[in-house]
Amino acid sequence: MDRELVEFIQDSFGSVWSLEILLALHREPGRDWQPEQIIDELRSSQAVVRKGLEELLAAGLILVEDSGSVRYGPSSPRQDEIIRQLAETYRVKPGPVRRLIVQGPSEKLRTFSDAFRIIKD
Secondary structure, eight states: OOHHHHHHHHHHOSSHHHHHHHHHHHHSTTOOBOHHHHHHHHTOOHHHHHHHHHHHHHTTOEEEOTTSOEEEOOSSHHHHHHHHHHHHHHHHOHHHHHHHHHHOSOHHHHHHHHTTOOOOO
């Protein structure tokens, strides 16, 4: 995987569920999904889907309609291309993608968050 894809994965997904939700929406980019439909599609729980959708919205990867439905909505053509690359990589080699997500945020994000830690003398 190239560095840009690795950083995107680490920075965009707090869980594998978030990735699974995004990929379900990506497969049908013009479809408006109700959260209950995503729960059924992925055989997941309401709490997991709600948290995943919140993460994806914060990352600028989905759009939420006034009706509460959601759909695939990358914030740029480049982001759309990275997500296409991610979908293909995950289809062929899901293990490495999952490991990147489970490992947590990138070093860049860790460094940023460490700047706000209070250090005791």
